[in-house]
Amino acid sequence: MTKSLKVAIAEGLPPQTLFKLRSIKRALMGQPPPERPQAAEAPAPASEAVSAPTDEVQPAAHEPRTRQTEALERLDAHKISAPYLFFDVDDVLILPAKEIARTLTLSVMYINSADVKGDIAEFGTMGGFTARTLANAMVFDPRYQPNHPLRTLRLFDSFEGLPEITDKVDLESQHVKSGTWSKGGCRILSANELRTMVEAIIPPSRVRIYEGWFSDTVKQLPDDTRLALIHFDGDLYSSTMDALVPCFERGFISKGAVIxxxxxxxxxADPDAGERKAWADLVSRFNIVASHSGDYAIQSTKFIIHSYRGMKPRMD
Incomplete structure (x- = not known):
């Protein structure tokens, strides 16, 4: 009978090469590795069948080769897969951005699936990356919000960079002392550049841009405003309070909203600085009950709001 091509190829390969190919195939299929081939050599005489005693611990003869066996051999031979096989040099640069985009996208999907009432707001737009991410996640709203008005993306920024830093909490923070954060910092896009960028993704009717300091622009929101998701990127303690105090005072933040x-x-990560300090003060001031839903990327975190003093009832 004529041999199959697969059998012919297998018989023509060196034993070690064949072993490697079979090991890869079994690993992909979740199976234990094959028996390692033995080097071809003449059988030992009967008188030499019993080897001399050795200090090396040998596996019991009845123990089969398993994935554990292969793993320990690779460990001992320093052949463990290196991190760069999973994250290359490009990933090192963009992995945090991927995590941010993933979290914001899933947050938009969450407020749709949980039917949380309200719009999406971003405080601090910088280069527009997260604004575009939110807009991209909102393109499916016509399917996921069939019985509700489509959400509006509300974008707040001074477009002048960070404000003058005068608050004592901020002045004592590490990022301000080092000069990482300073007046005028983080200024990248103009309001028109941001508008052009976002309105290419969702219709202009779904976008509102508020140009100015948070303490002034939040006042422009009508009393019936509801927010289902807030992405806050204002850096400073004072900016966080300027934006979020009015939102809680006026009951803008809906039950189930994501911040x-x-x-x-x-x-x-000093609890007495920046957004951490601001959140602690907000929780105390408004008796906020929220679930901490975990960190993401390298410096970000998120909460789901359950209740707070002044929360307004749901209005459909």
Whole structure:
């Protein structure tokens, strides 16, 4: 009978090469590795069948080769897969951005699936990356919000960079002392550039841009405003309070809303600085009950709001 091509190829390969190919195939299929081939050599005489005693611990003869066996051999031979096989040099640069985009996208999907009432707001737009991410996640709203008005993307920024830093909490923070954050910092896009960028993704009717300091622009929101998701990237303690105090005071934030803090772990993750300090003060001031839903990327975190003093009832 004529041999199959697969059998012919297998018989023509060196034993070690064949072993490697079979090991890869079994690993992909979740199976234990094959028996390692033995080097071809003449059988030992009967008188030499019993080897001399050795200090090396040998596996019991009845133990089969398993994935554990292969793993320990690779460990001992220093052949463990290196991190760069999973994250290359490009990933090192963009992995945090991927994590941010993933979290914001899933947050938009969450407020749709949970039917949380309200719009999406971003405080601090910088280069427009997260604004575009949110807009991209909102393109499916016509399917996921069939019985509700489509959400509006509300974007707040001074477009002049960070404000003059005068608050004592900020002046004592590590990022301000080092000069990482300073007046005029983080200024990249103009309001028109941001508008052009975002309105290429969702219709202009779904976008509102508020140009100015948070303490002034939040006042422009009508009393019936509801927010289902807030992405806060204002860096400073004072900016966080300027934006979020009015939102809680006026009952804008809906039950089940998500608040994502971009700079949570800045300032050496000091609980007495920046967004961490601001959140603690907000929780105390408004008796906020929320679930901490975990960190993401390298310095960000998120919460889901359950209740707070002044929360307004749902209005469909």
């Amino acid at each position: 994502c803090f971009d700079d949570w772990n800045c300032n050496e």
